[in-house]
Amino acid sequence: MLNTETPSTRHPDLDRYATPALLEAFIDDQNAAVAAVKAAAPQLAAAVDAALPRIRAGGRLLYAGAGTSGRLGVLDSVELYPTFSWPRERAVAVLAGGESAMFVAVEGAEDDRAQGAADVAALKPGPNDVLLALAASGGTPYVLGAIEAARAAGALAVGFANNPNAPVTQAADIGVTLDTGAEVISGSTRLKAGTSQKIALNSFSSALMVKLNKVYGNLMVDLKATNAKLVRRALALTVRASGAAEDDAKAALAACDNHVKTALVMLKRGVDAAAARSLLDAADGSVSRALAS
Numbered sequence: 001m002l003n004t005e006t007p008s009t010r011h012p013d014l015d016r017y018a019t020p021a022l023l024e025a026f027i028d029d030q031n032a033a034v035a036a037v038k039a040a041a042p043q044l045a046a047a048v049d050a051a052l053p054r055i056r057a058g059g060r061l062l063y064a065g066a067g068t069s070g071r072l073g074v075l076d077s078v079e080l081y082p083t084f085s086w087p088r089e090r091a092v093a094v095l096a097g098g099e100s101a102m103f104v105a106v107e108g109a110e111d112d113r114a115q116g117a118a119d120v121a122a123l124k125p126g127p128n129d130v131l132l133a134l135a136a137s138g139g140t141p142y143v144l145g146a147i148e149a150a151r152a153a154g155a156l157a158v159g160f161a162n163n164p165n166a167p168v169t170q171a172a173d174i175g176v177t178l179d180t181g182a183e184v185i186s187g188s189t190r191l192k193a194g195t196s197q198k199i200a201l202n203s204f205s206s207a208l209m210v211k212l213n214k215v216y217g218n219l220m221v222d223l224k225a226t227n228a229k230l231v232r233r234a235l236a237l238t239v240r241a242s243g244a245a246e247d248d249a250k251a252a253l254a255a256c257d258n259h260v261k262t263a264l265v266m267l268k269r270g271v272d273a274a275a276a277r278s279l280l281d282a283a284d285g286s287v288s289r290a291l292a293s
Contacts, residue, residue, distance in 0.1 A: 002138075004182070005186070026184055029184045033178075033199060036192075037200050040178055043174060043175065043177070047158045048207045050130075050158075050174060054129065055130065059129045060123075060129045061129075062093070062120065062123060062155070063077050064094050067110060069197055070093070070095040072201060073093045074095060075198075076091075076093075076202070077091040077093040080205060082223060082226055082230065084223070086214075094120060094146065096143075111142070112141065113142060116149070120145075125150050130155065131156065132160065133147050133160065133172060135160070135166070135168045136162045137162070137189070138161030138167060138169060144167060147168065151171075151172075158174045158176060161175070163179070178193070213284060213285040217241070220233075220237065221264060221287060222259075222285075235253060242264050244267045255272070261285070261287050262277055265279055265291065268291055269290075
């Protein structure tokens with residue numbers, strides 16, 4: 001029996017717990033998700049390093065999964081645009097059962113290996129693309145089909161699974177095993193298995209974005225200010241990183257469409273928006289190098 005399907009021995013009387021004890025059982029069990037991702041850190045690092053030159057060369061991040069795993073892939077792909085100004089067309093997710101499966105479970109869709117291959121093939125993957133293939137069990141046919149199509153096109157396939165020696169990690173170029181073990185509610189991989197996948201995806205994509213110069217120090221300076229909250233955040237980040245007065249930071253941001261990286265170079269180098277953009281372009285988007293040049 002798969003580790004993720006094995007009944008937990010820790011809470012055999014779960015249905016009789018009082019509410020505080022019930023919540024404590026669920027919350028405490030999440031610690032295993034963090035431990036599983038920490039154990040997989042070397043594989044995640046290898047995946048980032050393998051993905052980086054492909055993405056720098058213009059490749060895309062592609063995601064494939066079913067159920068909870070697939071929805072987490074969609075979530076990661078969607079969040080890259082507002083967080084890092086990553087182009088939407090360069091973070092594309094496919095989900096067993098199609099877009100509607102994001103909101104309503106489509107039973108049996110995960111068992112269709114041919115559809116997984118077809119959905120990824122329809123994206124026309126190439127050698128610079130990176131597929132993140134997610135399956136808690138590690139044997140989901142839809143995800144295995146997606147890996148086949150990606151690798152046939154020369155794309156890098158990174159497989160995430162929550163059971164050791166799973167087909168998904170074996171079929172991928174790089175396998176990331178998140179061995180979370182038995183769930184508090186037996187077999188419900190939306191629990192700590194899902195949490196571990198969310199942590200792993202956050203860590204992978206965020207590390208990749210740092211390597212792509214989307215961060216200055218530890219500040220999110222390449223965000224897309226698409227709403228009032230993010231406009232305020234852009235101002236706060238600019239003031240913090242530049243040391244400028246708020247009015248000066250506002251003026252700089254107004255001159256560069258609220259692009260924090262550009263505003264920082266403007267303020268710290270004493271140049272206009274066009275010159276700041278040129279300095280960033282010459283530094284491959286790195287604020288640190290643009291300021292040092």
